[in-house]
Amino acid sequence: MLLCRVLSRPRLPLVHLHRSLSVRSFIQPRRLIKFAVGTTLLTGTGFISYTIYESGPEIEKIRRTSYFWSRMIPVYLHYRYQQLYFKLFPAKSPEEEDEIWNKLHNKYCDYVLNVILHQRGVYIKLGQIASTRPDIIPKPYLKKFAQLQDGVPAQPGEYAREMIEQAFNKPLEEIFSEFNPKAVGAATIGQAHEARLKGSNKAVIIKIQYPEVQRLFGLDFSTLKKFVRLAQPEHAPLFDEFEKAFQIEFDFRREARALDIIGRNIMPRFPNIVIPRPTPGMATEFVIVMEKLDGTKLIDALKIEQARMAAEQGKTLEEFEQEMMAKYLSGELHREAKKRYTPSAFIVNVYASLIRTINRLKNVYIYIYNHSIVPLLKRFPLEYNEERVFINPHEIIDLLNEVHAQExxxxxxxxxxxxxxxxxxxKNGKIGLIDFGQVQEFSLSHRLKLAKLIVLLAEGTKEEIVQQYISMGVVTRHMNP
Incomplete structure (x- = not known):
């Protein structure tokens, strides 16, 4: 009966059906507008629903999640499109493909850096880690992310004052005789200010944590891990390890304990290493006060030396850095170092002592000249030679290796x-080590296994190395050596 009814229904003429499915009818303005509006609303509703599901009801979390995905998805799609394009239409040569990829990197490196600076928190931390990996990060990103080592925007001084007074339940003036409201450095989870303790007038550094970083930590890492699984799924396990490591940074009382223990362990054995001492009774969850180290970041001192070397070769610092990076990545720098004579640490120290002695003698002469000839003959005084701290790469690398092996x-x-x-x-030529927020501890049994693994990597067979890895609890997807 039902079949009879269906067959007896009047059929639409094929002409009408053809018209309803024709391209011309589909692209009519009214239908096109309806289609575009409907698609946009459907996509927007899906995106908003996913963002709310991912973030929860808090507006700040919704804003951060939507900002990240709306900025990074177009970047991902452009890279994915280029990758698929090369699969279908391979480049004429590897050089041509590299040139196209470099154009894409140069197009987005500033854009991605701005996203990181906007989101702050763990985004900056991961950017700092990326800036130290020239083996996997493209050069344009490497250069831009290097700014995150010391170029992170800080919060205003009033924010710091409020955090300090809240931590110690006292007005700032009752704790410090001097306080610099301008941050001397800003990093992933907080910033640092110079001050002097009231009473002793001792120079100290105050580290202040941004409370919102801890609050948004879980959300940010969840967002980042989902993006990594989409864009680079092979790196997902690495991000799980990063998440575990970063969680221990949020309590400055733990850092104060680490500074005290590691300082007592290291400084008596290594007189050329200085670790700032925490000020007793001045460490809370969000604020810590410690000894101030008088010097400059090693990376800044190295840049000054690089600028001198570049000037001697008639190049700009940027040209010199690009040339050295290219040589490093190609292995040429390592081959040149083997061929050339490189002075030992002892020779460098002797040379540095000689130069310092000459400069001091010059300053003695300048002092006599400025206090005798200048007032008598009304001459212009001479400027003193600044004390130069020589960088001995061999000694610094060996020292840092020994210190970390000891730890x-x-x-x-x-x-x-x-x-x-x-x-x-x-300034006294010693090396200062700071920022002990991420401190790990190994048991004696684990240290023994690690030491055995290091020996096997140098002298053992492949089978022995694999077995040692397995004994240490390392698990791979297929457990295939």
Whole structure:
């Protein structure tokens, strides 16, 4: 009966059906506008629904999630399109493909850096880590992300004052005789200010944590991990490890304990290493006060030396850095170092002592001249030669390796975040180590296994290395050596 009814229904003429499905009818303005509006509303509703699901009801979380996805999805799509294009239409040569990729990197490196600076928090931390990996990060991104080592915008001085007074329940003037409202540095989770303790007048550094970073930590990492699974799924396990490591940074009382323990472990054994001492009783969850180190960041001192070397070769600093980076990535720098004579640490120290002695003798002459000839003959005084701190690369690298080996293998407590921005070259020639927010501890059994693994990597067979990895609990997807 039902079949009879269906068959007996009048059929639409094929002409009408053809008209309803024709391209011309589809692209009529009214239908096109309806289609565009409907698609936009459907996409927008889906995006908003996902953002609310991902972020929860808080407006700030919704804003951060939507900002990230709306900025980074177009970047991802452009890179994915270029990747698929090369699969379908390969470039004529590897050089041509590299040139196209470099244009894409140069187009988006500033854009991505601005996204990181806008989001702050863990985004900046991961950008700092990326800036130290020339082996996997494209050069344009590497150069831009290097700004994150020391170029993070800070919060205003009033924000710092409020945080300090809230932490210690006292007016700022009752704690410090001097306070610099301008931050001397800003990093992932907070910023630092110079001050002097009231009474002793001792120069100190005050580190202040941004409370909102901890509040938004889980959301930001969840967003980043989803993006990594979409864009670079092979790096997802690495981000899980980053998440575990960063969670321990949010309590400055833990950092004060680490500074005290590692300082007592390291400084007696290594007289050329200085670790700032925490001020007793002045560490809370969000604020810590510690000894101030008088010096400059090692990376800044190296840039000054690089500028001198570039000037001697008639190049700009940027040209010199690009040339050195290209040589490093190609392995040419390593080959040149083997061929050339490189002075030992002892020779560099002797040369530095000689130059310092000459400069001091010159300053003695200038002092006599300025206090005798100048007043008598009304001459212009001479400027004194500044005390120059020489950088001895061999000694610094060997020293840092020994210090971290001591921390990891012997003491069992070590700084897990020793990036270049955390190493200072002090005015007395010593090396200062700062920022002990990410500190890890290894048990004796784990240290013994790690030491055995290092020996096997140098002298053992492949099978022995694999077995040692397995004994340490390393698990891969297929457990295939």
């Amino acid at each position: 990891i293998l012997l003491d069992g407590i070590f700084n897990a975040d020793p990036h270049p921005g955390n190493i200072f070259l002090l």
